[in-house]
Amino acid sequence: MPGFAQANDLQAWQQLQSHHSELGKNIVLKEYFEEDPQRFERFSRTFHNEADKSETLFDFSKNFITDETLKLLVQLAKEAKLEELRDDMFAGKKINFTENRAVYHVALRNVTNQPMEVDGKSVVEGVNEVLEHMKEFSEQVRSGKWKGYTGKKMNTIVNIGIGGSDLGPVMVSEALKPYGDRNLKLHFVSNIDGTHMAEALRDSDPETTLFLVASKTFTTAETTTNANTAKNWFLGHAKEASHIAKHFVALSTNEEEVTKFGIDKKNMFGFSDWVGGRYSVWSAIGLSVCLFIGFDNFHEFLAGAHSMDKHFKETPLEENIPVLGGLLSVWYSDFFGAQTHLVSP
Numbered sequence: 414m415p416g417f418a419q420a421n422d423l424q425a426w427q428q429l430q431s432h433h434s435e436l437g438k439n440i441v442l443k444e445y446f447e448e449d450p451q452r453f454e455r456f457s458r459t460f461h462n463e464a465d466k467s468e469t470l471f472d473f474s475k476n477f478i479t480d481e482t483l484k485l486l487v488q489l490a491k492e493a494k495l496e497e498l499r500d501d502m503f504a505g506k507k508i509n510f511t512e513n514r515a516v517y518h519v520a521l522r523n524v525t526n527q528p529m530e531v532d533g534k535s536v537v538e539g540v541n542e543v544l545e546h547m548k549e550f551s552e553q554v555r556s557g558k559w560k561g562y563t564g565k566k567m568n569t570i571v572n573i574g575i576g577g578s579d580l581g582p583v584m585v586s587e588a589l590k591p592y593g594d595r596n597l598k599l600h601f602v603s604n605i606d607g608t609h610m611a612e613a614l615r616d617s618d619p620e621t622t623l624f625l626v627a628s629k630t631f632t633t634a635e636t637t638t639n640a641n642t643a644k645n646w647f648l649g650h651a652k653e654a655s656h657i658a659k660h661f662v663a664l665s666t667n668e669e670e671v672t673k674f675g676i677d678k679k680n681m682f683g684f685s686d687w688v689g690g691r692y693s694v695w696s697a698i699g700l701s702v703c704l705f706i707g708f709d710n711f712h713e714f715l716a717g718a719h720s721m722d723k724h725f726k727e728t729p730l731e732e733n734i735p736v737l738g739g740l741l742s743v744w745y746s747d748f749f750g751a752q753t754h755l756v757s758p
């Protein structure tokens with residue numbers, strides 16, 4: 414496995430620095446377009462989504478770049494061994510060297526069931542089992558077959574989590590709102606400030622609320638504190654601890670802590686330590702999204718990402734949309750000192 418070089422030790426980095434100084438600070442895009450009528454064609458790529466046959470145009474012609482910039486950025490990626498690291502990632506190798514783990518969220522959206530393994534063991538069956546559980550559970554909740562402790566259908570979902578166990582699901586459920594079930598209220602509680610939970614509970618009925626305790630480790634202080642607040646609130650109404658089973662589920666890798674909290678392990682949706690927090694919306698952590706938009710839509714969401722994974726894996730760097738997007742971020746943050754980078758639809 415290739416190691417990680419310091420980016421600024423690479424030859425292309427030095428060249429990019431000189432190139433940046435030569436370009437100067439007063440780049441006028443209007444002039445670039447006037448000088449080169451083919452600029453849009455040269456600096457745009459189309460992603461063909463094999464899942465739904467749609468096309469997405471990636472237009473990066475309005476960036477502060479020239480042919481030389483693109484050439485040097487791609488050279489930088491090659492010198493940094495991006496291709497080897499990408500291939501190692503897809504091969505399930507432990508490229509997360511600080512934790513000695515694979516970085517394998519791509520296996521969560523492997524909807525065509527390609528062989529994928531970590532430590533010589535297939536992960537395909539485990540991923541599909543959890544997806545099957547998510548399908549069964551989300552269909553029961555959405556249809557009303559899953560009933561609360563007084564026999565009522567769930568109409569409120571409260572996801573309790575922070576960081577990757579919150580932000581991914583928040584963003585995706587917002588983005589996919591048009592597919593959402595408008596009869597289902599969705600709350601995401603992340604903040605340790607009690608107001609966040611208090612506001613969600615104010616809007617919830619214990620008889621019809623389902624809590625998703627989303628935590629990879631199940632030891633995160635904010636999440637366990639908020640989950641305990643929710644449990645106490647719930648038990649204040651339901652009284653019986655046995656009713657927890659109908660109103661609390663866990664999305665986690667830590668069965669021991671989940672059980673200690675009082676959640677039955679059959680109401681636990683698991684995943685593996687090779688799922689990084691920031692990518693966990695594709696795992697069981699995405700259950701809130703799945704409940705909101707339904708399993709079929711959730712599966713399409715996975716299929717779209719799987720198609721993008723294939724593009725990322727097989728496309729030369731010059732044509733590779735996620736690579737180009739990443740390189741533009743390097744260009745702006747490291748050479749222009751930009752702190753934000755807008756990507757707009």
Ligand SMILES: O=P(O)(O)OC[C@H]1O[C@](O)(CO)[C@@H](O)[C@@H]1O
Nearest residue numbers: 575576577578628629630633690
């Ligand atoms: O899912 P957990 O284990 O509760 O962790 C929450 C978040 O905290 C972090 O560990 C650090 O911010 C993230 O990586 C993670 O998404």
